[in-house]
Amino acid sequence: MVLYAFLLLLGISLAGGMESGIIGGKVSKPHSRPYMASIQVENKHHTCGGMLIREDYVLTAAHCLNRSAFSGRGNFEVVLGAHNIHQDEKSQQRIKVLKYIQHPKFQSDNTEKDYSYDIMLLKLKNKAKVNKFVKVMPLPKKNGKTPANVKCSIAGWGLTTPKGVEGSNVMREVTLILQENSKCKESWQHYFNSERMICSVSDGKHAFCQGDSGSPLICNTKPQAIASYTYNGSCVNKTYPQVYVKISHFLPWIKKKIG
Structure with missing residues (x-):
């Protein structure tokens, strides 16, 4: 079975849908990013x-x-x-x-x-x-480790509720907490690669959602990763962490x- 089909069976939603979304965040200060x-x-x-x-x-x-x-x-x-x-x-x-x-x-x-x-x-x-x-935005200078429990932020244009239909006109942002790689691996199995990926955990109220693929995850004012995928049907699912690709590795x- 191809990976895409497997991801759909697992319930992964590629975050780059025609709708976009920041759930539970706030409107960004205009041109602050x-x-x-x-x-x-x-x-x-x-x-x-x-x-x-x-x-x-x-x-x-x-x-x-x-x-x-x-x-x-x-x-x-x-x-x-x-x-x-x-x-x-x-x-x-x-x-x-x-x-x-x-x-x-x-x-x-x-x-x-x-x-x-x-x-x-x-x-x-x-x-x-x-x-x-x-x-x-300057890229990180080296391939370093991003520790768990660090607060990071991500911004985008889009859904303000998990089951919304239309995205927000204005840029919104949300703060998320990084999850331990072992827990990401436990949830996503071998489709999560600890060397090239990191993930954040939702508290059930805050998340990135469809349409925010490619948006940078900013930790301590520096870009650490690119948003990749999240759980289908509910971006605020607490069981399946949201996954990003590490910029430093590339x-x-x-x-x-x-x-």
Whole structure:
């Protein structure tokens, strides 16, 4: 059985749905996260989050490209400097994506996907103009360990309730607590890789949800991971931790690709 089917049977929801979501959080202070990107498809539909890591590169989740919504890749755009993504704010920069660079180990023979490699670079057609609304987020410098019980935050545009239908117009953020790797492994079995992944546990009220794939998990002001997947049907499920791909593990790959 391919991994995707197994994930659905387990109840995993890939967090990059056409709805987006931050559950139990608060509205972000406008432009307080100038590195954030809204990845959009035709008709300006937000589908994933991302992070500006160089003027011409955004880091996000690899599975965002595999969704049916991305069949029209020519309409794939990144919006930077946004607070309200349903308004044409003067601070916004809308830039088309020139090239998609999925990690080569994410997908094998178009069948089984390894979500411990759920990471992708987007090469922008034009360089972003760095200003007070749009800034590059420096990557972590080395592959270090992120301890459990640390409070981290994640932001995005979307659902404010687990069973909502439409996402929030404005960026929202939530604080989450990292879970021990052993407990992540216990829940997700061999689909959780301790070397390449970390996870957070929901208290039943706070979580990231569909549409926040690719959004960076920020711990102590530094980006530590990229949101990958959560539990299907209830993003605030307490039994199954929410899973992220560690950025630090992929630093050599990222640096090789962006030069």
